[in-house]
Amino acid sequence: MANIHPAGVFDTTYEQDMSVDRTARDKLWKNLAFVALLLVPLASVSGPLELGWISDQYVGLIARISIFVIAVQGLNILVGYTGQISLGHAAFMAIGAYGSAIMARELGFSFWTALPASALLTGAIGLLFGLPSLRVKGFYLAMATLAAQFIIPWVLRYPLEDLTGGPRPLSVPAPIIGPFVAYADDELTDGEPFAFQAGDPYFVDVISLELTDATAYTVVELVNPAGDVLPYGDVSMTVSRDSAGNITRLTYIASKAGEYQAVVRAEAGGSFKAVVRRSKALSFATDIAMYYIIVPLAVLLMFLARNIIRTRTGRAFVSVRDNDLAAELLGINVFGYKLRAFFLSAVYAGIAGCLLAFERNSLSLYAFELDISIEMLAMLIIGGAGFPLGAMFGVTFIRILQEAFIPFLRPWLADFLPQLFPFVDAVNITSAINPIVFGGALIIFLALEPRGIAHRWEVLKAAWKLRPYAY
Secondary structure (H helix, E strand, O other): OOOOOOOOOOOOOHHHHHOOOOOHHHHHHHHHHHHHHHHOHHHEOOOOOOOOOEOHHHHHHHHHHHHHHHHHHHHHHHHHHOOOOOOOHHHHHHHHHHHHHHHHHHOOOOHHHHHHHHHHHHHHHHHHHHHHHHOOOOHHHHHHHHHHHHHHHHHHHOOOHHHHOOOOOEEOOOOEEOOOOEEEEEEEOOOOOEEEEEOOOOEEEEEEEEEEOOOOOEEEEEEOOOOOEOOOOOOOEEEEEOOOOOEEEEEEEEOOOEEEEEEEEEOOOOOOEEEEEEEEEEEOOOHHHHHHHHHHHHHHHHHHHHHHOOOHHHHHHHHHHHOHHHHHHOOOOHHHHHHHHHHHHHHHHHHHHHHHHHHHOEEOHHHHOHHHHHHHHHHHHHHOOOOOOHHHHHHHHHHHHHHHHHHHHHHHHHHHHHHHOOOOOHHHHHHOHHHHHHHHHHHHHHHHOOOOHHHHHHHHHHHHHOOOOOO
16 A cells, blocks of 8 residues: 555656655655654753743653664564564663663773664574574464563673662763863862863763872862762763772763862872863763654664565565465575564664663663563554554554553543442552553554554555545
């Protein structure tokens, strides 16, 4: 149905026939929609223009939707196009999230290098858990992928607790670009605090404190605007030491506006040379700044997924889904293409996990439990498995249902349901409103629209193009 043209529109070249945007009008609407998405933060309350037309809540909602669109799009490649079930997608997101966080915290990776590195790491682990698809499929493959959902969080929680924090939240540094050319150099004297103003939401100050020619052990302190001495384990600080344990360089990203103080003290009779250099860096610590990373990347990855399905690999995925025995008889390496689908699906999940970690600036294993995997599978079913826009429709519907519709209905349901079920404790009913509405929505879609919102969207588009004969 997506290939149907309006009456009187014909393809005259192979390029037109192969184009994703079949008409100039299609391309115009897509470009306008993308530009409108980019303009949303500018019209928000905290945007650079401070117009106040849109609440900041919606900026964050669109960013969260975009992150899960990436994850569910990866699930769509595996489930919707290749027909391989997966119940461990949230665990693969956890690999991308914790992998990128550890790379940034412990290995000195920037966000821009941690993102592709963690995606490839997740893809490699996805290949490992895709190996059972050689022997099993259907229900048995679901059980094999369910093993990933239990094994991966357990590994992150216990054997890697020193790196991941285990059950404790793990802080994640904000992405930056820079630092650029230094704008101030100041020398420090022994024991005398040096105060300076720093901090900006978009162009943060990067404080670099350099020590040379130290003749005795030196103590370095950096005090933030709240008066706290910043610990050396802070995720926004990197420290270099010499063989004697002296700090030779301390770098800190001052993202909070206010007065900072730098103090260096040496042992009695000791001497040193210390310089504080301040530079500017483009920061993505705010929700609005992260929006301009997440949303364009989500659009790009959706476009790539759409084009993957148009390639030889995508057609092989669909043939494996429809009839793997017939595909093998046609010369398709079924196992090889199943592994490619697992790899691509895990890569998308790793990217989504990395974006989630840096968007929240904090990680917890509770964000990647089994119910999240089931929820993403439900998003795909509601949106339309096997359709390019299925992930976008499904995630948007569920997120709006959870964050807008259910809170709106909650007061009414909290009064009505206890009267309908007087034999059940009202407290238990109130706490069950979210899963009741979510489960009800899923049942309704399975009964009335089993192919998802995206299928209905294609039907409506075809009806519009065939008007006035759309019947």
